[in-house]
Amino acid sequence: MNENIIEVRELKKKFGDFIAVNSINFGVRKGEILGFLGPNGAGKTTTIKMIMGLLSITSGDIIIDGINLAKSKEVKEKLGYMSQKFSLYPKLSAIENIEFFAGISGLGKKKIKSKIDELQDIVQKDLLDRSVDKLPPGIKQKVALYASLIPDPDILLLDEPTSGVDPEVRRNFWQEIYNIKKRGKTILVTTHNLDEVEYADRIVILHRGNIIVEGEPSELIREHGVDSVETLFKEAVRDYEGN
């Protein structure tokens, strides 16, 4: 359980003179849900994009399942990804999206068909052929999550997956995340909603490209003698700014 499937070492990203991520170190344990928290512009998406190999690293290392990302691009095949906008093609139907993602993942025709059949457990039949831009946000989110799991990745990276959806949809979504975790997947999820912290096994709070808090939510609350992660976050930011 303590084995890190993702190891981030002295990771730094500069855009010109601006330091977006400032030599951070953290690990993601196999089979856990790691909440990557912080306000907009903290460097969460930049970090996630570097882990996915979509953004070059200024310095530092990212080790995925024991392999340095810089040395092997194949390691990216262990990753699944869902973006804030759900990474779906709005003019295509849910079925067409799934067929596409399954197709580019290299699945055979039979497998693609079974993936489409499985989709019917998630989405009502009458919505399957409707273009994605006409689906309710909650359904879109479910389809996107399902699509991100098609290549059967070991690690799922979710970038602000709950932004723009109502609290009930958000709660259902987290239930889904738990179900995925039960299947042995590791999940790294970014959010700026501090009330979502309770769902994560561990959290990393990022502020202006620096990690200011890291640990298990309940332990952190006890250690710092605060009533919530929100208070902890506020105090950590104040301490950081004070320094």
Add this chain to the structure above:
Amino acid sequence: MKILYLIKKEFLEIFRQRELLFMMLIAPVFQLILLGYIVTTDIKNVPVGIIDLSTGTSTSRIINRIAGSGLFDIKNISRVNRDSVNELKKGDVKAIIVFRDPVKTGRSIPRYPEIQILLDGADSNSSGIAAGYFNGIIKNYILDDIESLGIAPIVKSKPLIRFNPELRSINYMGPGIVAVLLTIITLFITSLSIVREKEQQTIDTLLISRLRPYEIYIGKALPMGIVGLLNMCIGVLVAVLWFDIPVRGNLFYLLLSAIIYLMAILSYGMLISIFSSSQQQSLFYSWFSIITFILLSGLFTPLENIPVGLKWLVKINPLSYLVKIIREIFLKGNGIEQFYGDLLSLGLIAFVISSISIFNFKKFISK
């Protein structure tokens, strides 16, 4: 074949966007028909005023010839002098022809009047063409008149016009417009392809997928190329069936030239898409590029008119080669042995643009 799913997705996205579909299938037909009628260097029904101050009989015969040419519409004939400049200013007429008796220098009565042609130079192109026609009509009248007197003219030129004997503007413009339409449609939709994925945030999913970079590049460019060729076929059909433009050359060479040209234009569109951060920005770049390509293509103005210092721009403009080749195939029936030089230049440009585009695409996916 993973790439086939990407190609299918691209086609679905293209055909699901009604505005794009309209732009692709209806707009080319509409534009070709519209441009075919409007973009013409022919002059017809030019309004003309006549001031006849002469007393000879030749004047009325010349006026009859002008009226009967079908090129000019004689608005008024005046026997007294009037303010011709003001008349041209008002724009009621584009030309005024003044006939006067020449100054008598001897005993013999001059046979022909002195003719002054005043033209509205604001529209320099039409005025230039009209002046040529006036001179031709007058010269022909004099030659015919001399012949009727039993005197053979010393020199009589008789031009023989090949490839477009009726001098139909549409025969010259139509094939060029087909090339322009191929550019407009292909460049617009290709320049949107990557940037749309950026806006939808689907590009990241595509880049971490198991598709190889070259599969993504080809998978996105190929459907646009097929759409471009389809558009060109529609354009050729309209040109041939609607405007009756002859196709004297081999259509295979047209296809070959179009494919080489498309390599350049698709790569250029991809390059715009890579560098743009929004669809709006990409449309702006495409529009600016299309206008520049057209102005330097020789479609509307002869390339010989371009100043020497700017001719290098024509040489690096892929559209200038396609317009030239397509006209040669349509009108002259030329084969590859005549235009292989242009085709090689087009191929070289396509190679350079593709290399730059692929280099930047690789940079973009590994940034």
